[in-house]
Amino acid sequence: MSQPMVAFHVNGQVVSVQDQQGQTLLDVLRNTLHLKATRMGCGQGECGACRVMVDGHAVAACDTPLWSVNGKQVTTVEGLGSRAAPHALQTAFIEAQAMQCGFCTSGILMSAAALLQRHPQPSRQEIVQMLDGHLCRCGAHNRVVHAIQQAATQLTAT
Ligand code: FES
Numbered sequence: 001m002s003q004p005m006v007a008f009h010v011n012g013q014v015v016s017v018q019d020q021q022g023q024t025l026l027d028v029l030r031n032t033l034h035l036k037a038t039r040m041g042c043g044q045g046e047c048g049a050c051r052v053m054v055d056g057h058a059v060a061a062c063d064t065p066l067w068s069v070n071g072k073q074v075t076t077v078e079g080l081g082s083r084a085a086p087h088a089l090q091t092a093f094i095e096a097q098a099m100q101c102g103f104c105t106s107g108i109l110m111s112a113a114a115l116l117q118r119h120p121q122p123s124r125q126e127i128v129q130m131l132d133g134h135l136c137r138c139g140a141h142n143r144v145v146h147a148i149q150q151a152a153t154q155l156t157a158t
């Protein structure tokens with residue numbers, strides 16, 4: 001029996017992928033679509049490294065069955081901005097040096113982007129709460145909070 005197809009948008013492009021049993025969104029992003037910026041950390045929905053946006057909500061791609069994104073809009077950090085036109089969050093992270101090894105950064109950027117869509121001017125507490133779902137072994141959280149505040153200021157001023 002042939003495997004069912006799952007069709008969805010990734011960074012604005014339509015993709016159609018065979019749904020193999022047990023396959024997660026993270027498997028397909030990294031191994032089929034070769035979008036490697038979304039990281040595999042714990043693989044259990046605990047560390048936040050694999051967060052992407054699905055219909056505007058930050059979700060753990062390692063814990064998201066492929067079938068569940070059928071018909072949905074998925075955004076990865078590759079779709080957030082580009083070198084030529086970075087998102088305000090990306091610019092703020094660079095200016096604030098809000099990363100060290102960078103392993104956690106893609107996931108944090110996607111959660112931050114989802115937060116700013118819902119709350120364009122989040123309080124420090126809201127940002128800290130959002131970061132609860134993200135482990136950073138380098139301890140960059142203070143600079144991450146600062147960068148997100150900077151990006152929020154810039155986005156609301158434009
Ligand atoms: S790799 Fe998905 S939450 Fe850790």
Ligand code: FES
Binds near residue numbers: 098100136138
């Ligand atoms: S910058 Fe290294 S894990 Fe966060």
